[in-house]
Amino acid sequence: MGNDDVEELMAAAAKLRKESEEAEIAMGRTPTTTSTTSPPPPPKKLSFTEATTLLDSIDVSSTTSLAALPTFSNSPFPLVPFPVPLKTLSSRTSGMLTGDSLGVGGSDDVSLDDFKYATIGVTVVSSILAVLSGVVLPNNTGATLTYLFAVIPILWIGIGSSAPGILASIIETARSTKEDQSTKRSRVTAHEAAHLLVGYMVGMPVKQYSVEDGEPRVEFGVPTGRELSYEDVSRISVVAMAGSAGELAADFEVAKGGEGDLLTLQSAMSSCSEFIGAAKQQDMTRWGALTSWGIIQGNKEIFENVRKGMEEGKGIKELIATIEAGQN
Structure with a gap:
């Protein structure tokens, strides 16, 4: 078919479209068009100053208040758990995430037996000290x-x-x-920065954080007074596994701070309104690790900025503004 034939066909098609539109107008209808509707524009990115100003006027622990912030309200990460075998977890993260590297597959994990023996030890020692106090010290x-x-x-x-x-x-x-103290603090800030970043990105309001010795943590606003939904547990799974993923993203060979996160996740799964069996729990845990890894790797610069902010002791609103602005 030559160029002349193609041009004739295109002209004929254009003529037919025009006649069709004229016929629809004659019948009192709005003519249909074949033009494609443009996708909605991406949400406006706030500057650090704009984000800080807005955060100063709202309650950052409230999901409703944080909906005014574009990153929080337009999370691009759908939380749809799917089976993730260990082999898949490793291959999709270039070998970075494994049972051993996450600290969930080795002999160093804190087990239920560890809790049992620790509880027995605390009880015995406390009992001995209580008896000795009553015998040795003055009455009052x-x-x-x-x-x-x-x-x-x-x-x-x-x-x-x-x-x-x-x-x-x-x-x-x-x-x-x-x-050593500097290495330990670096590990802790990587762990908690990952929790904060990933939790915020999947729509969990952040109340406060601490990276001090003894009780490093990020506190989120979680549903209370009702059973957790499957969606709630999916979100908690991603956030719980983010800490260990953050340590590995910060080039530590093995994550060491994930034991408590796993216990928190297990407790959430047990509280879910939908029964989650053992095999499904393992799949969801690995899926949570894979998803959190993807979020961290896709926002590596922001992750490092949040981590740096924690090391400098910045407030929670400054860290949220860092995430919203994607800059220091």
């Missing part, structure tokens, strides 16, 4: 200390029920080899 002082030592096992069990991650960190710290 001895009675006070006896009462305090008797309460310690109760507090230990209470914390283990509501925040097992804290006890896991204590146990892990007690038995782990010591890192």
Whole structure:
């Protein structure tokens, strides 16, 4: 077919379209067009100053308030869990994420037996100290200390029920080899920066954070007063695994801070309104690790800026503004 034939066909098609439009107008209809509707423009990116100004006027722990911020309200990461075998997890992360590197496949994990023996140890030591206080010390002082030592096992069990991650960190710290302070702080800030970045990117409002020794953490606003939905648990899975992924993204060979995160995730899965069996729990955990890794790698510069901000002790609003602006 020659160029002349093509031009004739195009002219004939244009004539038919015009006649069709004229006929529709004659019948009182709006003519249809074949033009493609342009996609909506991407959300406007705020500058650091704009984000800071807006954050100063809202409650950052409120999902409704944070909806005014484009990154929070337009998260590009759909949370649709799918089966992720260990081999797939490793291959899709160039071998960076494995059971061993995530700290979930080796002998150094904090197990239920560790909690059992730690609880027994705390109870025995507290009991001995309580008895000795009552026998050795003067009446008032001895009675006070006896009462305090008797309460310690109760507090230990209470914390283990509501925040097992804290006890896991204590146990892990007690038995782990010591890192120098700068290396340890670098690991902690990488871990917590990943939690904060990923949690914010998947739509979880951030209340506060700490990178101090003893209790490094990021606190999110999570649903209360009801069972967790499958979507809630999916989101928690991604955020829980982000800490270990963040350590690996910061070039640590093995993640060391994920034991408490796994216990928190297991607790969330047990509280889900939809039953999540053992095999599905493992799949969701690996999927959470893979998804969080993708978010961190796709926002590596922001991750490093948030990490740096934590090292400098910046406030939570400054860190959120850093994420929104994608800059220091």
